[in-house]
Amino acid sequence: MEEFIFLNLRMIENLKIAVLQVDLAWENPSKNRELFSEKIAAINQEVDLIILPEMFSTGFSMNAENLAEVHLGETFKWMQNIASQKKSAVTGSLIIKDDGKFYNRLYFVYPDGTFKTYDKRHTFTLARENETYAAGKQRLTLEYKGWKICPLICYDLRFPVWARNTEDYDLLIYVANWPETRIHAWDVLLQARAIENMSFCIGVNRTGVDDNKHVYNGHTAVYDCLGKALFENDNQSEFTQIVSLDKSHLTETREKLKFLQDRDTFSLK
Template sequence: MQDQLKIALLQSDLVWEDPKQNRSRFSEKIQAIHEAVDMIILPEMFSTGFTMNAKAVAETMDGETVRWMQETALKTNAALMGSLVIEDSGHYYNRLLFVEPSGAIATYNKRHTFTLVGEEKTYTAGTEKIIVDYKGWKICPLICYDLRFPVWARNTEDYDVLIYVANWPKPRVEAWDALLKARAIENMSYCIGVNRVGVDGVNIEYLGHSAVYDVLGACIANTRPGKEQTVLVSLEKRHITAYRSKFKFLNDRDAFTVV
């Protein structure tokens, strides 16, 4: 078990519906990280942008982008995570992959599809929350719109880090900031959000605002709005232990079952 977890947040523009170009661009950004890190986080639908044109861009779990993620994780000796469009058993998913250097893959299908743009008409919603145990840290990975639903993120598993990958647009970026901070506070965990920047193929603009909050809701790392940027941050296990021991708020959480 590691007491410290070093993470790279990649806030990037995305090339619309072009997995090959996006893989190439992320390879360059990852190669430019000159410090050893334990984990690299990419945005939601990092290979295509937030497209509803799933049939044209979907890959399988045996596809090029998944292989690229495994190769990159092995090469960097760091876990790599982000979501992409996956076709599986006749369904399309906005699927997050957590890929370890060993090649092992944990997957999470986005639970809350974004009905404002009809995501539910294209993508099948997930039904299961996952907790990844990596280097002794319990990590809960979620996707974008999931951020608005605190019950789904509720820390009933005593996880250490809550992570959201996103394509969260400029008009509602204040909500993004507020909700990331709230999720950290109410779950007494680190909360990380990695968002894209730029303008997508349907003329939606993104400002990023990727950030990391500690268990008390203090912002310990963030990015320049609207700019491509890689930010490194180190998380401390002792920070979690100290404040959970002092403030036993999680002991008073409500019991419930998500159905």
């Protein structure tokens, strides 16, 4: 435990991240856990963070009554096990029932099993997500290995005020089930969030076709603080990609350009 705490607090210049773009099995948590277990086991190098898509155990389903897990339930424990095995943080969102309400809840699980949570703020009204899931009320900014990270979920991408970098985070993450029909918006908005917030920005999307006949074509991507692609791929196939983020590049760029110093001051209620 003491060794982990030291490693977690020590700032590392290069954060190595594994992003997993996967065709999810519809409403089948056990099959998806097995699928991700195989793909994560195949990662043959040390990474600091593993990022999974939105609702990675079920697909983007409104069938919360039958699919919801309790807070800290089976899939969360699976995430803890993966984090321990790989000595890496793991993040992604699940369908959770907590205090009588359903949430699209992201877990960020540290290698020692401790965790942070974020409930999706902007529920997707076009799919009537708002009629099933309660909206989150607080944004999460967490610290990991000297990096400040802000994890958000899918539809949150369309709302720049919610993502505005008022806390000097280093990395903005979106986990998603973003459909092919609006993938151009996904591509453009990910890049815009990186540029306007002067941070690294990662978007992890699924691929395949769900049982509602929605087609997902991936476009998982990683951008630096100037909007330059460190990784982008319009391939619809499944893949695991390792990307290294350079903290010195971020720091030097911010110090040189100082754009965040000119940002508007505001607070969200």
